[in-house]
Amino acid sequence: MTAFLRQSVVGLRLLLVLTVLTGLLYPAAVYAVGRTMPERADGSMIEVDGQVVGSRLLGQPFEGDEWFLPRPSAAGDGYDPLATGASNLGPENPDLLATVEERRAEVADREGVDPAEVPADALTASGSGLDPHVSPEYAALQVARVARHRGLDEGTVRGLVVEATTDRELGLLGAPRVNVLELNVALVMLD
Amino acid sequence: MTPALAAVLQIGLLVLALAAVHVPFGDYMARVFSDSRHLRAERVIYRLGGIDAEADQRWPAYARAVLGFSFVSVLLLYAFLRLQDQLPLSLGLPAVGPDGAWNTAVSFVTNTNWQWYSGESVMGHLVQMSGLAVQNFVSAAVGIAVAIALVRGFARHRTDRLGNFWVDLVRGTVRILLPVAFLAAVLLLVGGAVQNFAGPQEVTTLGGATQSIVGGPIASQEAIKDLGTNGGGFFNANSSHPFENPTAWTNLLEIFLLLVIPFSLPRTFGRMVGDRRQGLTILGVMASIWLAAVAVITWAEMRGLGAVPQAAGGAMEGKETRFGEAASALFAASTTGTSTGSVNSFHDSFTALGGGVTLLNMMLGEVAPGGVGAGLYGMLVLAVLTVFLAGLMVGRTPQYLGKRIGRREITLVALYILTMPTLLLVGAAITAGTPALVDASVQDPGAHGLSEILYAYASATNNNGSAFAGFGAGTPYQNVALGLGMLLGRFVPIVLVLALAGSLARQQPVAVGAGTLPTHGPVFAGLLGFVVLVVAGLTFFPALALAPVAEALL
Numbered sequence: 039m040t041a042f043l044r045q046s047v048v049g050l051r052l053l054l055v056l057t058v059l060t061g062l063l064y065p066a067a068v069y070a071v072g073r074t075m076p077e078r079a080d081g082s083m084i085e086v087d088g089q090v091v092g093s094r095l096l097g098q099p100f101e102g103d104e105w106f107l108p109r110p111s112a113a114g115d116g117y118d119p120l121a122t123g124a125s126n127l128g129p130e131n132p133d134l135l136a137t138v139e140e141r142r143a144e145v146a147d148r149e150g151v152d153p154a155e156v157p158a159d160a161l162t163a164s165g166s167g168l169d170p171h172v173s174p175e176y177a178a179l180q181v182a183r184v185a186r187h188r189g190l191d192e193g194t195v196r197g198l199v200v201e202a203t204t205d206r207e208l209g210l211l212g213a214p215r216v217n218v219l220e221l222n223v224a225l226v227m228l229d
Numbered sequence: 230m231t232p233a234l235a236a237v238l239q240i241g242l243l244v245l246a247l248a249a250v251h252v253p254f255g256d257y258m259a260r261v262f263s264d265s266r267h268l269r270a271e272r273v274i275y276r277l278g279g280i281d282a283e284a285d286q287r288w289p290a291y292a293r294a295v296l297g298f299s300f301v302s303v304l305l306l307y308a309f310l311r312l313q314d315q316l317p318l319s320l321g322l323p324a325v326g327p328d329g330a331w332n333t334a335v336s337f338v339t340n341t342n343w344q345w346y347s348g349e350s351v352m353g354h355l356v357q358m359s360g361l362a363v364q365n366f367v368s369a370a371v372g373i374a375v376a377i378a379l380v381r382g383f384a385r386h387r388t389d390r391l392g393n394f395w396v397d398l399v400r401g402t403v404r405i406l407l408p409v410a411f412l413a414a415v416l417l418l419v420g421g422a423v424q425n426f427a428g429p430q431e432v433t434t435l436g437g438a439t440q441s442i443v444g445g446p447i448a449s450q451e452a453i454k455d456l457g458t459n460g461g462g463f464f465n466a467n468s469s470h471p472f473e474n475p476t477a478w479t480n481l482l483e484i485f486l487l488l489v490i491p492f493s494l495p496r497t498f499g500r501m502v503g504d505r506r507q508g509l510t511i512l513g514v515m516a517s518i519w520l521a522a523v524a525v526i527t528w529a530e531m532r533g534l535g536a537v538p539q540a541a542g543g544a545m546e547g548k549e550t551r552f553g554e555a556a557s558a559l560f561a562a563s564t565t566g567t568s569t570g571s572v573n574s575f576h577d578s579f580t581a582l583g584g585g586v587t588l589l590n591m592m593l594g595e596v597a598p599g600g601v602g603a604g605l606y607g608m609l610v611l612a613v614l615t616v617f618l619a620g621l622m623v624g625r626t627p628q629y630l631g632k633r634i635g636r637r638e639i640t641l642v643a644l645y646i647l648t649m650p651t652l653l654l655v656g657a658a659i660t661a662g663t664p665a666l667v668d669a670s671v672q673d674p675g676a677h678g679l680s681e682i683l684y685a686y687a688s689a690t691n692n693n694g695s696a697f698a699g700f701g702a703g704t705p706y707q708n709v710a711l712g713l714g715m716l717l718g719r720f721v722p723i724v725l726v727l728a729l730a731g732s733l734a735r736q737q738p739v740a741v742g743a744g745t746l747p748t749h750g751p752v753f754a755g756l757l758g759f760v761v762l763v764v765a766g767l768t769f770f771p772a773l774a775l776a777p778v779a780e781a782l783l
Contacts, residue, residue, distance in 0.1 A: 041290075045297030052278035052395060053301055053367070056402060059274075060366040060453075061359030064407060065424075068414045068449040072424040079424045081444050081472065083432075091435045093442055095421055095471035100436040109550070113466075119442050120349050120429065122466035124547040124575035126699035128677040129535035129584070130780060138540045158533075158543030159550050165469030165557075165574045171550035204551075209230055210238040212477025213553025222435055 084223060092219055097170040100222065103148075103187040106172070106180050108218045109159050110141060113167025125163045138162065149179050171215035174203055188225065198224045236527055236555035239481065243559070244520075246485055247492050254489065255496020255508070261404045262377045262397060263501065274399055285390040288731030291378055292724050294394035295371060299338050299720065302364060306334040309360040319353035320428050320443075332708035337364035339719035340372055340600055342454070342461030342570055342694035343711060345703040349443055349464050354426055358446040361461060362453060366410075369457030369490075370401035372602030375723050376494060377501075379606045382730030383630045384502045387737050391730055405490070406457060413452035413486055420482070421475030422448035447472050455486035458600040460570030460694040468560070468573040469549050480556050480573060487563045487571075491598035492516070494605040502630055506749035511608055513754045518597035518761065519566045522590050527558040529583035534781075538580055547575030558583065565590035568600030570694025577673075577681070577697040584697070585777030588680065591687040592773075593765045594649060600692060606726045608757075610645050612748065613638065613729075615760045619746050629748055631738025638732055645725045649690050649718055650768040656714050657686040657772070660707075670707055672699035676780040683776055685711065690718035 072079030081093045092098045097108045099117045114121035127134035141161045146153040157175040177199045185195040202221040205214050230238075267275070267282055275282045286294065310330035313319050325333065329345060336343045342365075348357065374397035381391050418424055423444040430442045447463045451473050454461055468474040474483055492512065499508020530544045531554045538544035548557045557574035564571055565587040576587050590597070596607040617634045620627030627634040634642075660666045660682050670685075671678040681700040688695055689711040696702065702711060747753060 049298035050301040061363040065449040098434040126577040128673040158545040162546040166466035
């Protein structure tokens with residue numbers, strides 16, 4: 039037992055030294071590197087007319103027919119960065135099943151399309167609850183409505199969608215996606 | 230490019246990168262732990278810590294040092310969490326309650342990183358970076374040290390000395406984890422991961438709502454969280470959060486970090502015992518099982534079986550658009566195969582088959598490739614068992630790398646193998662058999678609810694830390710019980726491994742004869758893989774049949 043306590047005292051001294059090294063100096067060094075690219079290290083914020091409106095990495099809530107709408111979110115009341123996360127509902131969960139059916143009807147009705155055309159990302163909540171993207175299919179589905187409510191030509195809006203689209207990186211990583219906030223900012227910039 | 234082809238190429242790119250790196254990196258780690266000299270920085274650390282770096286420890290002393298260090302680590306982290314409100318950078322968050330602080334302290338010291346809490350609403354920046362992330366480094370270094378001690382048991386002869394735990398711990402931190410983590414953190418920054426010390430920033434969104442955006446020292450923590458197979462997210466959303474994992478290439482980088490040390494350590498083992506084929510055989514078994522898990526989960530998620538994925542037209546519940554099904558499945562297979570437990574997508578909502586394989590991955594005992602260090606020593610214990618079983622079959626005295634597997638050795642192996650399943654099944658059975666506990670924590674009805682319980686106890690006792698997160702783990706009972714599961718699941722096997730190392734190191738190696746079973750090559754690899762699956766299969770088949778299997782078939 040005394041041997042154990044002696045080792046514990048050695049351990050405590052070493053732990054304090056390593057805390058300084060890995061818990062203070064290391065994050066400070068990474069912070070210092072981050073200052074050479076503050077735009078990224080501070081969260082890739084987007085400004086419109088000098089006002090910060092959010093981060094290009096984080097999804098945010100939109101309501102109204104003049105906007106491209108994001109995926110359903112399980113973060114708090116939706117897109118709450120202080121309550122991130124997923125629904126965690128299982129693949130056979132009856133409540134989730136009902137929710138998915140409800141969302142399908144809702145989206146089809148809102149966009150005026152056949153319910154079978156609504157893609158999976160429009161019907162499911164993301165992992166983070168802050169997913170900044172929708173699939174190119176879901177964005178395409180929304181073009182007609184947004185163009186109509188903004189009095190824009192569909193071709194113009196479709197062009198903005200293309201600009202906000204990222205393909206798989208290197209052609210093979212991840213999945214193709216459209217950044218909703220960047221797309222909506224581009225809409226505002228048209229005015 | 231079709232999604233299926235892209236998925237295959239993405240896996241191929243990862244395999245290529247690992248194949249290229251594991252040789253030089255494994256050799257480097259062997260040199261680090263065989264080097265007779267100390268770096269100047271290390272000498273400073275030894276002086277400040279009051280450590281005799283030249284001492285060579287017997288196994289009980291090595292074990293006492295591991296336990297003593299981990300004991301003070303739990304105490305210090307517990308104090309840190311309880312006193313959070315008194316410390317700077319707390320963001321005004323209150324102190325963590327006693328059961329929660331106990332659970333989290335144990336969780337991070339045991340390399341589990343099970344999280345009952347949401348980082349963004351419970352932990353301030355200082356606790357994250359100087360409490361939790363410090364354990365991300367040192368608990369990983371402890372795992373590597375124990376694996377190296379076992380390797381020395383094979384490599385050394387007629388000695389009762391296994392090396393110096395303090396030196397192994399410091400070298401693992403200073404020469405391996407710290408430089409690689411720094412490099413990775415810089416890459417993550419380039420990808421868009423956040424690193425600042427700001428509190429929540431209120432912004433008015435484009436649509437006129439308000440959003441509180443919170444950053445923190447994230448990139449530095451993300452790098453070591455993955456590299457050290459820890460898994461504790463800065464945010465509740467873990468690596469699905471865009472500030473932790475902004476884009477598809479950072480995602481692949483993070484998967485690479487999860488796997489790079491566990492897949493390189495077999496090379497280190499081969500080097501240190503003077504026979505690289507031995508390491509290659511172990512690596513082959515680990516890689517085959519991992520690749521099989523990747524294949525099944527990827528297929529299951531892209532196929533999207535089950536009621537909800539079928540109704541939605543894809544298994545996208547709990548997954549991010551930028552990753553899609555394929556990159557989510559690859560992460561899931563790798564994080565559960567390596568006892569990491571960070572997630573870029575939420576396993577609770579995976580298809581029954583995909584989620585079932587993540588559960589099975591943990592039940593294999595985290596050996597394919599397993600956590601840093603823990604994966605190697607777990608697989609070597611199973612290799613010893615395989616040698617023993619093969620010896621029984623052909624009637625020869627079993628020996629591995631010239632060391633006889635006698636009564637003492639096989640007793641230690643048997644105890645090691647029984648520890649985790651006992652903790653897992655007893656723990657899960659108590660919760661499943663107590664209606665009040667079920668009501669308090671289980672979210673989904675039916676078979677999936679049982680999966681949630683099994684997953685929680687598999688995750689804790691295997692020091693993984695991922696969850697079927699619908700399981701409400703933040704109750705006082707679960708905090709205490711899962712904490713005990715993590716503690717015993719980590720340190721009982723470690724003591725047994727060190728005892729095994731001690732008894733192997735003492736032996737004079739026996740000569741290899743015509744009747745010696747070769748422990749390299751495809752035959753032994755096949756046998757070892759079979760033993761891994763049979764041990765887990767016989768132990769867990771009844772439980773799995775009642776949970777994910779039943780769910781997939783019903």
